[in-house]
Amino acid sequence: MEINLLAFGQITEITGKSAWKMVEIKDSNELIKNLEEQFPALVKMKYSIAVNKKVIQENTIINERDTIALLPPFSGG
Numbered sequence: 489m490e491i492n493l494l495a496f497g498q499i500t501e502i503t504g505k506s507a508w509k510m511v512e513i514k515d516s517n518e519l520i521k522n523l524e525e526q527f528p529a530l531v532k533m534k535y536s537i538a539v540n541k542k543v544i545q546e547n548t549i550i551n552e553r554d555t556i557a558l559l560p561p562f563s564g565g
Contacts, residue, residue: 489513489552497560502529516548519556535560 490511500506503526513519516537524531536543538557539550550556 491550491553492555494555494557496558498533499530499535499558499560502527502533513550515550516544519550523558533560
């Protein structure tokens with residue numbers, strides 16, 4: 489199973505990429521664990537995850553070819 493990841497803002501700086509693919513991720517908890525192992529700076533950062541353009545708040549099943557966005561903290565203006 490392959491998913492698409494998109495990173496924005498500070499997360500792009502941490503990961504060194506704005507788009508990539510990952511395989512064998514079944515849910516958002518597993519994704520977070522994997523990302524934080526690969527990019528330890530994410531552990532200290534507060535960020536949101538959107539699955540197919542919908543921001544999630546709890547563990548969510550991830551399906552083949554889903555697009556996951558990693559969103560840094562937003563500030564209003």
